[in-house]
Amino acid sequence: PHYEVLPNLKTIYNDLMKNQYLNYDSFNPTPGQTQIMKEIKKTTLPFLEIRKIVNLKGRDLLWRLALKALPKIHNAPCIWCNEQETSEHIFFKCKSHIKETQECINYIQEKSGGSRINWGIEIFNRLDIPLTANAIAIICENIWRRRNKKIHEGITLKNLRKQLLVHELKKTQTAAWERTKNNIYKLIRQEKKATNNEQIKKFKNIISLQLERFSKHWNSPLHTVALPSNLNKYITSLNTLYTPQL
Structure with missing residues (x-):
């Protein structure tokens, strides 16, 4: 038999799904996802860029953040400042970390020769350069981990420092180099x-x-x-x- 002319498993799966769900492979954004696209002035979310991030915890977190799928209680108060805890507040507006976070990303961009980034939802437009994208992912993962430690264990971790960010970024760069090599x-x-x-x-x-x-x-x-x-x-x-x- 000529197996090479038979459809592969992925093709069979796609055909079955299309028979069951006409637009199963179409992106239908939720209101929250639509709001992100509006704020970053894009017609889609940067899933391709996020997929290429090497830092695994940071990559997965950014994916869930873009999907508006973070596990948190709706309308709960922020553990740090008592304001309403939205995803945007946690990562981009909470005064408990925003000063240090801006200093960290400024340092990375300055030392690596990159252009300045104003820390906010606009970071989703800055994921095309791997060094910058992974720095953003590491920062976001640290913010999320610090929040969870406080909520679930009552432990207050320090905000991310420039030296630790550089250390984590070097580890990520080494991992990316091993793949390339x-x-x-x-x-x-x-x-x-x-x-x-x-x-x-x-x-x-x-x-x-x-x-x-x-x-x-x-x-x-x-x-x-x-x-x-x-x-x-x-x-x-x-x-x-x-x-x-x-």
Whole structure:
């Protein structure tokens, strides 16, 4: 039998769902989600950008925040200032952390060469650069964890400090680099198996592009990852910034 002409499982699933629910794969925003889109002046929510965030806890939190699906009691008072606790209040308006939060994101943007961010719902428009997106995710996760510790355990944690944010961001950057490096080494193995110059050149170009892209997205004066010496030959752009590995 020619199995290659049969539909794959995903196609079968999509067909079944469409038979049951005509618009099952369409995005139908709730009033809360519509309000976010209105405030950030977009016709959709940044799910693609959120999916690419490496910091897992921060990524999942931003996903739920965008969906307006955080587990909290409607109209409950804020544990810190007693104002009505909405999602926007928790992350963007509560005076218990907003000063320190703005200082943290200012520091990251200044040291990494990024443009200034006014901390608010507009952060959903600033998730296209991985370094910035992961910094935002780490900050939001810290705000949420601090709130939960106070509510559920009666423990008051300190607000996030710049040094801790940089530490967490470096860990996230290292994790992102490990993914990229593993993929590059797979490409190098394929390059070594290539049988003609055209294939070899193709793999070299892909590897160079991946190194340049990672550097553009992650490396900055704030922190650069160390580049193994055997990858130096793939650096073809003067804009690619890495720390030499000793």
